Amino acid sequence: MRDLALAPPSAPPLTGGLADSLFETAAENPTLPMLARRASTASSTWEEITAVEFRDAVVDLAKGLIASGISPGQRVAIMARTRYEWTVLCHALWTVGAEVVPIYPTSSRDQVEWILRDSGCVAVLVEDEQGVMTVGSVCASLPLLRHVWQLDAGALDQLVARGEYIPLATVDSMRRIVLPDSTAVIAYTSGTSGHPTGCALSHRNLAFPCDTLLAGWGHTAAPPGEQGAVLAFLPFSHVYGLMIQGLCVRGGLLMGHEPDLGGESLSSALRTFRPTYLYAVPSLLEKIYKNFLRTAQQAGRGTLFERAADTARDFAAALERHRLGRGPGPGLDLRLQHALYERTVYRRLRAALGGRVRRATSGGSPLSRDLSLFYEGIGIYVHDGYGLTETGGGVTMQPFGREKSGTVGQALPGAEIRVADDGEILVRGPSVFQGYVGDETATRAALSGGWLATGDLGRLDAEGYLTITGRKKDxxxxxxxxxxxxxxxxxxxxxxxxxxxxxxxxxxxxxxxxxxxxxxxxxxxxxxxxxxxxxxxxxxxxxxxxxxxxxxxxxxxxxxxxxxxxxxxxxxxxxxxxxxxxxxxxxxxxxxxxxxxxxxxxxxxxxxxxxxxxxxxxxxxxxxxxxxxxxxxx
Structure with a gap:
């Protein structure tokens, strides 16, 4: 039975749309820095945008959308990298009740055509000339598409200018009719085989994991008295990226945008933005580890690094046994070794990530236990999360103070997880999606009695910790x-x-x-x-x-x-x-x-x-x- 003393508080119920929290924050704490961006990858200076500036930018853009004929329930695609403008346009669309259709900017011509046609988009924002050419080549098969806006050609400024005559009251009235169960996003699955499938996610679906995590774990985003800071570099075209955006905006965390995932650009952004919490994927965490090792070997300190890494894993494993009540914790010799490497190795590794990160989340695919223990041992606990497009983001979390590496934690409060006889993971809760767009057969196959068949394989231990073992179809x-x-x-x-x-x-x-x-x-x-x-x-x-x-x-x-x-x-x-x-x-x-x-x-x-x-x-x-x-x- 679950220990109720460890259960975090429940999130307050959602009463409106996802854009409302921005307007509430701007009214209550207008000078709070919410967004940050830098002019170029070479710049070490970040421009901060306050809550009231963020809200005003959203309102001005919402007026332009209204003037362009965008109305509640219509779908608009965003085909761009992780940029400040993505977040502003996304919230402007939600403000007027429109539905966002994220598209990866690296998508092929056929994928773009399929998503725009299948979702019935009336407009699309692309980032550059290449995006314009891609969409332009398929426009003939998209009779509903009325607008193609190019971000780098000043499209958002043009929209703002177009909407100058729209009164603020019109924007407010449209925002207030958005309901929690209104569709917010049509997120297309990656399409590992065949065409991508559109998952309809409501405002409630997307808000639930964010609000639940903030209610129970928000205090872990930064030291007491400090504002949490998150560098968003994962694509907003994926539900994981959307969840990161939601956590930041709804939780009042400062969110920096870094569109370039290239090694040097991302490394520079981490060092200069200095996040307090890191959201990443296993491949990136693996790459960072290998870069640490390679740099140490090039400096003639490879053996030192490997010993320090082994000590970090041993130290973290001992800490885990202690917090789970299965051992006394690190012994004296191990503590002394760890203290030595803290002075000579670990703090330098943390400095490469900005120096302020103490906790992180890995998502998208399973993270190895060894890698999780390594990062915990150098002072950065990495929680391996679990969720999928159909659940609007994460559905599990490690109980604070009883984290267990190698698992993805326990079901979030309000969500339920069980494992079928064949090992398939089933999920039920407020974040489970509304269904697949235009495909009732697939929706019925995925949903039964409110339970979502995830297609993932796993096992639950006696304490309710979930371990992912693979994909059923793999x-x-x-x-x-x-x-x-x-x-x-x-x-x-x-x-x-x-x-x-x-x-x-x-x-x-x-x-x-x-x-x-x-x-x-x-x-x-x-x-x-x-x-x-x-x-x-x-x-x-x-x-x-x-x-x-x-x-x-x-x-x-x-x-x-x-x-x-x-x-x-x-x-x-x-x-x-x-x-x-x-x-x-x-x-x-x-x-x-x-x-x-x-x-x-x-x-x-x-x-x-x-x-x-x-x-x-x-x-x-x-x-x-x-x-x-x-x-x-x-």
Whole structure:
């Protein structure tokens, strides 16, 4: 039974639309800084926008939308990176009762056409000339589309000028008729196969996780007496990004916008904005860790970093045992080691993230326990969250003071989670979406008795902590009938500094295999550190052998967590990464597994054919003969 003393307070019920909280904050605390932006990636100065300035910008833009004929219930797409203008336009649309349709700016022409037509958008805001060209090329098939606004061509200023004659009372009257169950967003799923599907999310759906998290965990965003600060760099085109925006605006947190996810731009933004709370995805946290390691190795301190990292994980694991009542906590020797590395290593690592971050959330895909323990050990507890587009954001959180790494925490107050007999996670609560746009069949298939079938696999422990084990549709079944969930293996493979991406394969094959891509920056560093003697051909051959052995060690490390029948017996290193541009990643950076398997069908066939030595076996007995020497490098 759940300890009610640990249950956080419930969020107050929503009475209007998502824009209302901005107007309330501007009335109660007009000088509160709410948004921040910088003129360029080279700038270290952030311009702060107060609550009243933010509200006035929203009102002025709302007038322009009204003057342009945008009315309640109409849909307007935003196809831009994470920018200040995105947040202003989004709240202006909600103010007039319109529905926001986020589109990734990296979406293909076909994806843009599908989303605009399927949602029936009457207008779209694009960021630049490329966006105008993309939309323009499909306009002939979009009879409802009336406006294409270009952000970098001054579209928002033009809208403000167009609406100067609209009275403030008109804006207020439109805002006040927006109800909690009015649709706020049509969020399209990434479309790992087939066309993306539009999820209708109400104002209540989006507000519930934000308000619940703020009510119970808002105090963790910053030290007492300080305003929390969050750097928004994840795309608002994804529900995770929308939740971050909602948490900041509804919680009075200062939100900085950083549109460029490039390494140097993001690093500069973190150092200069200095967030108090970090929202990220596992791939970014993995990248930061590898950058820490590479920088230490380049400085000749690689061994020191690895010892410090091991100490951080051991220290965090001991802290966890103590807070869960399962151990005494770190011993004296471990505390002394940790204190030494705090002075020499950990504080420098935190400085690279701005120096003020003490807690973080990771979402989008599972975060490894080892990585979570590492960050906690250096002074940044990373909560691995769980949610999906259909739930308007997160539905779980770690109970404060009883956090358990390797899980995604417990269900939020007001939400319910259970696991079906086949391992599928089911969710019920105020954030569960209204349905799929124009697809009642899919809606009925996903919703039964108010319970959402998530398609994710997991398990609940006796204390109600949820662990994600994979996606139902991603489960691999080998020719011997063994079912394998690929997520954990892929996660462990990516922990090796050289491994950038990994896709586990093996459907109807005699064993599990893996397609691997390499981290180009770490590969360059690794090659330079080898310093092999000999002429060019000899050196290259030795280098390739060394690389093969290193990747084989990464595979062996990943296999150590699973049984032999589930382990990777063959692998192939691919010459290029999976990317949005080659169609192998979704715009939200998820693997398009079916497409990857199709794209690399010949390589997968060759991987299994090379040096395979199957022997006769009785029916239903797994084929052996696939040993470590069967690894194939390309």
């Amino acid at each position: 489960t691999i079944v080998t020719s011997s009938g063994k079912s394998v969930a690929p997520a954990a293996l892929e996660q462990r493979l990516r922990m090796h500094p050289l491994v950038h991406q990994a896709v586990v394969v093996g459907d109807n094959r005699p064993c599990v295999g893996a397609l691997i891509t390499l981290d180009p920056e770490f590969l360059t560093h690794w090659r330079a550190a080898l310093s092999l003697p000999g002429d060019a051909p000899t050196r290259e051959a030795r280098e390739e052998n060394a690389l093969r052995e290193e990747i084989a060690r990464a595979v062996a490390a990943a296999n150590s967590s699973v049984s032999r029948s589930e382990s990777i017996r063959v692998f192939r290193v691919l010459p290029e990464p999976f990317d949005v541009t080659n169609g192998l990643l979704t715009p939200s950076m998820k693997l398009r597994r079916d497409e990857i398997v199709r794209h690399y069908a010949l390589e997968i066939d060759a991987m299994y054919q090379s040096r395979s030595r199957p022997r006769r076996t009785p029916d239903h007995e797994e084929t052996t003969g696939w040993d470590d020497s069967d690894n194939v490098f390309r």
